Amino acid sequence: MTTQEKILDTAIKLYNTHGISKITSRHIAAEMDISPGNLHYHFKHTEDIIKALYDRLVGEYNTFFRELELTEDVSFADLTNFAQASFKITTRYRIFFRSGVDIVMQIPAIRDNLHEIVTKRKTQLGFIFERLVHKGIFRNDLPPHIWPILVEQLFIIGDFWWAHNEITERLKGAKASAKYMELIEGLFTPYLAVKNKN
Amino acid sequence: MTTQEKILDTAIKLYNTHGISKITSRHIAAEMDISPGNLHYHFKHTEDIIKALYDRLVGEYNTFFRELELTEDVSFADLTNFAQASFKITTRYRIFFRSGVDIVMQIPAIRDNLHEIVTKRKTQLGFIFERLVHKGIFRNDLPPHIWPILVEQLFIIGDFWWAHNEITERLKGAKASAKYMELIEGLFTPYLAVKNKN
DNA sequence: TTTATTATAGAACAAATGTACTAATATTTT
DNA sequence: AAAATATTAGTACATTTGTTCTATAATAAA
Known part of the structure; x- marks a missing residue:
C-alpha cells in the first residue's frame, strides 16, 4: 500500500x-x-485529502451504478441491493453524510461535482422505478408525479440516516443496517402492487 | 435589543x-x-454562542409543541401546521441542520440534550398519529409498527431537507417551502384513509 | 455627586494550524 | 556504480483563533 x-x-x-x-x-x-x-x-493542501476521499466515494457509487445499469431486467431484489449497497458506502464514508454540507460545500471541486452526481443518481433510480411499474411490481394506478417525490425521499433518508442515527439511537453494525433497511423499505412499501405485499 | x-x-x-x-x-x-x-x-467561549442559539431553537420548538398539546381534538390541518412550523424553525436555524451533527455533537451541553428532545418530539408526533388513526383520518387496517417508522421518516426528511436542498436544487423562499411541504405531505399521503384523499 | 457596576475597546498572548524549507535517506534510472 | 529522482524527517514561519488583560467610558446605585 x-x-x-x-x-x-x-x-x-x-x-x-x-x-x-x-x-x-x-x-x-x-x-x-x-x-x-x-x-x-x-x-x-489538507483539503486535497478530503477531495481525494470524495473521489473515492464517487468512484464506489459509480462502479455500483454501472453494474446495475447492465441489468436490463430489473427486479425487486435490485432495489433492496441498491439500498444495501448505499448503506455500505454511506457507512464507509459516513463522515461526508454526518459532517453535513457545511464543510464539504466549501471545497470548490466538490461543490461543482456534487449537484451533478446527485442528479445522475436520481435519474438512474427514477428509471428503475419506471421499469418496476411497467413490470407490475409497483402500482400503476398512481399519478406519475409521485415517483420523483419518492426518489427524493429515498435519497434524503439514505444520505442522512447516519446523521440522524448519531443524534438519536447511535446504532452500530448489524442493528444500524437493519434500521436503515427498515426505513428505506418502509418508504416504498405503500407503492408496491397488492400482489407483491410480502 | x-x-x-x-x-x-x-x-x-x-x-x-x-x-x-x-x-x-x-x-x-x-x-x-x-x-x-x-x-x-x-x-x-465561542461555543457558548452556539449553545445559546441551540437553546433558542429548542425554545421555539417547545412553545410550538405546547400549543399543539392543548388541542385535544387533533385534525388533519394540525399535521400540516406542524410541518409548516417545523419548516420555519429549520429555516431560521438552518445552520444546525446543514452543518451536520459533526460540530453540534462536540458541544457537551448540546449532545446531552439532543437525544432527549428528539425522543420527545417523536413521542408527541406518535400521539398525533394515534389520534388521527382513531378518528379515521388515517387508515386503521395497517400493522401498528409502521407508525414509528413513519414518524422517523418524517423527522429525517424534516431535519435534513435543508442539507439535501443545499447539495441539489438550492431552492429559496416560497419555492423551498413548497418543495419541503410536498415531500413531507407525500410521506403520509399513502396512509390516509380512502375517504380523505383530496 | 460620588461610588460602584457594567460595558466596551484595544492590545497582547499562547496555542494550533497549514505549509514551506532544508537536509538527509531511499529508490529508481542510466 | 553514478546520477537523478522520489520520499522522508524535522524545523521554522506566518496566520488565525480563542481568550485574557488593562484601561476607559458609560450607566446605575448610593
Whole structure:
C-alpha cells in the first residue's frame, strides 16, 4: 500500500470517529507515524485529502451504478441491493453524510461535482422505478408525479440516516443496517402492487 | 435589543450564510462593529454562542409543541401546521441542520440534550398519529409498527431537507417551502384513509 | 455627586494550524 | 556504480483563533 493510500485510509478513519473539524493534517501524520512534512509532500493542501476521499466515494457509487445499469431486467431484489449497497458506502464514508454540507460545500471541486452526481443518481433510480411499474411490481394506478417525490425521499433518508442515527439511537453494525433497511423499505412499501405485499 | 441578543442575531445570520466552520468570534464582532474583547465579555467561549442559539431553537420548538398539546381534538390541518412550523424553525436555524451533527455533537451541553428532545418530539408526533388513526383520518387496517417508522421518516426528511436542498436544487423562499411541504405531505399521503384523499 | 457596576475597546498572548524549507535517506534510472 | 529522482524527517514561519488583560467610558446605585 502506498503512502498516499495509507494517508487516505488513516484520514477517513480519524474523520469518521472524531469529525472533520477536529482532525488536522498533523493528527493524521501523527496517527501513522510520519512527519507533517511527508504528509504535505503527498497532499499539498489538507483539503486535497478530503477531495481525494470524495473521489473515492464517487468512484464506489459509480462502479455500483454501472453494474446495475447492465441489468436490463430489473427486479425487486435490485432495489433492496441498491439500498444495501448505499448503506455500505454511506457507512464507509459516513463522515461526508454526518459532517453535513457545511464543510464539504466549501471545497470548490466538490461543490461543482456534487449537484451533478446527485442528479445522475436520481435519474438512474427514477428509471428503475419506471421499469418496476411497467413490470407490475409497483402500482400503476398512481399519478406519475409521485415517483420523483419518492426518489427524493429515498435519497434524503439514505444520505442522512447516519446523521440522524448519531443524534438519536447511535446504532452500530448489524442493528444500524437493519434500521436503515427498515426505513428505506418502509418508504416504498405503500407503492408496491397488492400482489407483491410480502 | 441588548448586546447579547445582537450577538446571537449576528451569529445566526453569519453561520447560516457562511457555515459554522468559517465563522469565528472575531468575524461576528467585526460584523457588528464591536471589539473581540467586548464579545467575549458577553460570551466567554465561542461555543457558548452556539449553545445559546441551540437553546433558542429548542425554545421555539417547545412553545410550538405546547400549543399543539392543548388541542385535544387533533385534525388533519394540525399535521400540516406542524410541518409548516417545523419548516420555519429549520429555516431560521438552518445552520444546525446543514452543518451536520459533526460540530453540534462536540458541544457537551448540546449532545446531552439532543437525544432527549428528539425522543420527545417523536413521542408527541406518535400521539398525533394515534389520534388521527382513531378518528379515521388515517387508515386503521395497517400493522401498528409502521407508525414509528413513519414518524422517523418524517423527522429525517424534516431535519435534513435543508442539507439535501443545499447539495441539489438550492431552492429559496416560497419555492423551498413548497418543495419541503410536498415531500413531507407525500410521506403520509399513502396512509390516509380512502375517504380523505383530496 | 460620588461610588460602584457594567460595558466596551484595544492590545497582547499562547496555542494550533497549514505549509514551506532544508537536509538527509531511499529508490529508481542510466 | 553514478546520477537523478522520489520520499522522508524535522524545523521554522506566518496566520488565525480563542481568550485574557488593562484601561476607559458609560450607566446605575448610593
